[in-house]
Amino acid sequence: xxxxxxxxxxxxxxxxxxxxxxxxxxxxxxxxxxxxxxxxxxxxxxxxxxxxxxxxxxxxxxxxxxxxxxxxxxxxxxxxxxxxxxxxxxxxxxxxxxxxxxxxxxxxxxxxxxxxxxxxxxxxxxxxxxxxxxxxxxxxxxxxxxxxxxxxxxxxxxxxxxxxxxxxxxxxxxxxxxxxxxxxxxxxxxxxxxxxxxxxxxxxxxxxxxxxxxxxxxxxxxxxxxxxxxxxxxxxxxxxxxxxxxxxxxxxxxx
Numbered sequence: 001x002x003x004x005x006x007x008x009x010x011x012x013x014x015x016x017x018x019x020x021x022x023x024x025x026x027x028x029x030x031x032x033x034x035x036x037x038x039x040x041x042x043x044x045x046x047x048x049x050x051x052x053x054x055x056x057x058x059x060x061x062x063x064x065x066x067x068x069x070x071x072x073x074x075x076x077x078x079x080x081x082x083x084x085x086x087x088x089x090x091x092x093x094x095x096x097x098x099x100x101x102x103x104x105x106x107x108x109x110x111x112x113x114x115x116x117x118x119x120x121x122x123x124x125x126x127x128x129x130x131x132x133x134x135x136x137x138x139x140x141x142x143x144x145x146x147x148x149x150x151x152x153x154x155x156x157x158x159x160x161x162x163x164x165x166x167x168x169x170x171x172x173x174x175x176x177x178x179x180x181x182x183x184x185x186x187x188x189x190x191x192x193x194x195x196x197x198x199x200x201x202x203x204x205x206x207x208x209x210x211x212x213x214x215x216x217x218x219x220x221x222x223x224x225x226x227x228x229x230x231x232x233x234x235x236x237x238x239x240x241x242x243x244x245x246x247x248x249x250x251x252x253x254x255x
Contacts, residue, residue: 003147004253005190006199008159009069011062012186012228013037027232032220033182048122051105053085056115058185059165063119066187070159076128076149077161079116080142082135082224085109087170115165136179136243139164139227143202146190163187164224179222186228193255200231205240205247217241 012023015035039057041049043064052060059079067073088110095102108114113131120129128149134141146160165185169176193199218226223241230239230250239250 001204002201003144004193004199004201005147006193006197007188007231008191009066009189011065013039013058013062014182014184024232027229030221030229032180037183044122051109052118053088055085055165055167056118059115059163060119062185062187063161063163066161066189069189074125074127075159075161077116077163078142078146079131080138080164082133082138082166083169084112085114086173090170090172136223137246137248139224140202140248150192158192160190161187162190166224180220182222184225195255197255199253199255201251201253203249205249
């Protein structure tokens with residue numbers, strides 16, 4: 001599998017990193033963000049804002065920021081997250097273990113597509129809202145889904161928003177961490193790669209031995225942030241990411 005795309009606009013948030021200027025400086029010397037990000041969301045009504053968990057607020061904030069550059073406010077959005085809002089899920093499990101009644105509202109907000117659903121309702125978006133997860137390869141799964149949606153419409157009108165977001169697992173699940181942890185969210189407005197444009201190619205590498213799969217990957221960043229670093233750092237020409245769940249190569253190209 002090989003897919004190509006360009007990025008028209010992007011936005012990101014993490015602890016201590018909000019503006020594009022801050023992110024571009026970070027891309028020159030990346031480090032794993034520590035702490036909690038500050039997200040205000042003044043554009044969201046207070047009642048709706050209270051329903052959004054911290055991770056959802058980060059994801060909604062970058063989605064809204066990137067959508068400003070879209071031709072239409074009603075475009076397909078792909079939400080890619082390895083864990084989703086795991087804190088809400090474990091809270092429900094703890095409630096169930098105590099034999100207490102479960103809240104239907106809490107359940108609706110805890111499911112993996114809950115963030116995308118809330119954003120679609122907030123913004124009145126009727127286009128596709130797709131949530132994907134693929135273990136260590138959630139950003140790759142998101143790009144494949146987004147490019148598939150790009151190919152569903154006329155190229156001159158095609159644009160799909162990809163939102164990648166995650167946060168550290170709750171303490172009860174911390175034993176399952178197998179990569180650096182940080183909370184982050186980023187959004188990229190994907191469009192078809194046109195002749196003469198700079199863009200990206202993502203290719204599945206089924207024939208690459210697993211021991212070579214991590215070439216070019218940062219061991220200091222969660223994979224989602226490493227992908228963002230590749231997209232922002234113009235000097236970084238490729239990224240190879242490999243785990244049992246998949247092996248992928250990202251390349252920076254000129255069409």
